[in-house]
Amino acid sequence: MSFIGILKKKRSKNVDNKNIDRAILVFENTSEVIRAENVLKSQGWKIKVMGPPPEIRSGCDLVIEIPLIEDLNILRSLEEAGASPLEIVPVSSPLLQPVDLFQNKDFGKYLMIRAANMKLTIDKETQNIVNVSGGGCPDVPYLAQEMVGKTIFDAPEPRKIGHTLCGYALQLAYEEMTRRCSL
């Protein structure tokens, strides 16, 4: 399953504010849970191994609870250790899907792509990233600083230097922009 595909899910249910800023990592089997737990604990993450909520029971009887906002950073650590989860879902609403709609705005010389709360704009001729806007997590100004002024193909990928869900949203916009620039 792809890095972004890990976040995909199907339905929806009632909300509960308790643990609303937490997410659940779902794995294929218990030994993978234990391996991931070791990786994350050794890096100092505040995580909890627990039983899954009924909506996402799919064989494995354990999941790992993590801080939702920082999932990009956590997923990168797990991917580097070869311990990627099957999926990641919000604790408060385990069947929510991440945003998968893109909005494009053509300014003539410039093209802007929005994914969720993040917008990425390039100069169509040079393919230079001219602006990054939207978002509210602290890696957004950092990502903008690192990406603006570089071409879409030379700029660092948000998934590699970002840390939060806003970074994730920017990654989606980046992937869509890269796809369009490659046509």
Next chain:
Amino acid sequence: MFAVAGTIPVQDFPLVAGEVFLEGDSISIQRNRVAVNRGTPALLAAAIKTCEVLDQGAPYGYLAGDIGLGDGSRRLYKFMTGDLRQIDSRSKPGKSFKVITFHYLQPDVDWHNQVLYAIKEMTKMPILIADAGFMYAAKMSGEAKKYDLFTPDIGELAFLADEEAPHPFYTRGFILHEEDRIHELIARAYKHNNAARCLLVKGKQDCVADRQGIQATIDSPVEEAMEAMGGTGDTLTGIVTALIESGMEIMKASTVAAKANRLAGHYAQPTPATQVMEIIRQIPKALEKILNEAKRGEEWERQS
């Protein structure tokens, strides 16, 4: 005095608290300088420019370096919970906050609640404004109505309207931001108590709203390029913060700020590649014009 809490996108930027000044294209606090690109430095720079027009003192900044790891935000949350509790008992004259604006901070519900708890212990409750990550935490905590003003963009408004979404990344498709559904999104955000007392929604049209619905719409001048520019929402939040500090009522301040921000954008003649400092430089000229027009309007109303 008003305070602004946020982060600086530099990993080793220290935790600092003190008055913030604008020096050229950088803000300066406790001998630390940082360039104004977007984010909290842009908010502060816009607030400082507004203060120049209003003849007000400098904002007080609570700042820490954070590139998204959340470490700087958490240090800052911890510091603020202690510092805010001490403010009323300090011998230092003049340090009390009429307005506090929270901005680019890692959304963390536990720390949000601790900061809010510390604020509730202050002798005089300040006006509370939240934008960006801290607004996400305020909504997630279920305490949104404790705030006086949220300043979301249209995507963030959809997140506020979606009672299930823990972050804008998870806003459900059927709710997702469509500017022609703004009335519905505002109503839904209030229905589920996920909005502050007032909302200043930034977008193609800026809307000022409360629980009763949209009270003002500001749609001119139009500079479409501003949507692509990083920091134009931050400047709006900075302007409205300084106007509220001056004693202006929140809804009026929101309307004046939206007009001034749009006019400053118009003066800068931006393209999607323009950087936000170009707009910040135009704020005094734009704000003076808007304030003079407002004054003339009020005089005319009084006479008639």
